[in-house]
Amino acid sequence: MLRYLCILAVITQLLSSANSEAPAYIKQCRRDDPQLVDCFIAALEHLRPYLASGIPEIELPPVEPFKMDSLALQLTEGPQGYKITLKNMDAYGASSYEVKSLQLGQNGGEPFKARLVIPKLKIEAKYTSSGVLLIIPASGGGDFHAVFDGVTADLTGKTSERNGYLHVDSLSIVLDVKKIDMNISRAFNNNRILLEATNLFLRDNSRLVLDAMQGQLQKKLASEFGKLANQLLKNVPISQFYSN
Ligand SMILES: *[C@@H]1O[C@H](CO)[C@@H](O)[C@H](O)[C@H]1NC(C)=O
Numbered sequence: 274m275l276r277y278l279c280i281l282a283v284i285t286q287l288l289s290s291a292n293s294e295a296p297a298y299i300k301q302c303r304r305d306d307p308q309l310v311d312c313f314i315a316a317l318e319h320l321r322p323y324l325a326s327g328i329p330e331i332e333l334p335p336v337e338p339f340k341m342d343s344l345a346l347q348l349t350e351g352p353q354g355y356k357i358t359l360k361n362m363d364a365y366g367a368s369s370y371e372v373k374s375l376q377l378g379q380n381g382g383e384p385f386k387a388r389l390v391i392p393k394l395k396i397e398a399k400y401t402s403s404g405v406l407l408i409i410p411a412s413g414g415g416d417f418h419a420v421f422d423g424v425t426a427d428l429t430g431k432t433s434e435r436n437g438y439l440h441v442d443s444l445s446i447v448l449d450v451k452k453i454d455m456n457i458s459r460a461f462n463n464n465r466i467l468l469e470a471t472n473l474f475l476r477d478n479s480r481l482v483l484d485a486m487q488g489q490l491q492k493k494l495a496s497e498f499g500k501l502a503n504q505l506l507k508n509v510p511i512s513q514f515y516s517n
Pocket of ligand 1 (some may be wrong): 457
């Protein structure tokens with residue numbers, strides 16, 4: 274009987290130590306690390322390849338490409354104003370983020386802040402447009418391509434702790450884009466004049482288009498990022514962030 278209990282104790286111990294071992298996508302930090310913030314930054318960067326391809330065991334979808342639904346952009350004013358709707362957006366490059374700074378928050382108190390830089394974000398989408406562009410009727414649809422260079426994303430959010438798990442309660446994102454390059458293709462039955470007029474407009478007004486996108490893009494990204502973060506956090510207890 275005693276022997277049986279001993280074996281049981283050993284097995285229980287083995288199981289529980291296996292349990293507290295973190296999954297491969299978690300890089301653990303020491304609670305007493307004097308550079309704890311740097312360790313968390315490294316842990317966030319360690320996640321990159323796992324986020325890129327997704328983590329099936331916790332049902333985390335891949336962020337390459339990062340999928341977004343539609344954005345509706347009003348680009349010129351007036352009843353015949355030029356409007357573009359982007360649908361089925363796929364963004365490539367989001368997982369090559371670098372964490373430039375991190376400020377830890379307090380659960381239920383001070384927000385956390387993080388600044389991420391994404392060197393290049395490529396966006397592919399279907400677009401439809403309506404209205405008049407300059408003097409030409411510009412209703413149509415086709416493919417939309419864009420490259421955002423030098424994207425800085427400032428994240429601010431609040432967390433709370435529930436039964437040993439962290440939860441992101443709110444998240445906001447402010448984007449800054451250094452340069453944007455965009456065009457359309459396969460539109461207007463490939464009518465060159467309409468295609469070129471639209472592309473000329475997009476090239477000369479890339480800031481306008483970006484400003485029209487900004488608010489909606491920030492809200493969508495914040496909501497998608499928040500969902501991703503919580504999908505991960507509900508599967509990894511806080512104790513697994515630490516090796517001690
Ligand atoms: C269209 O834009 C994409 C993304 O910026 C770029 O890769 C491509 O070369 C552009 N095509 C033309 C014809 O300008």
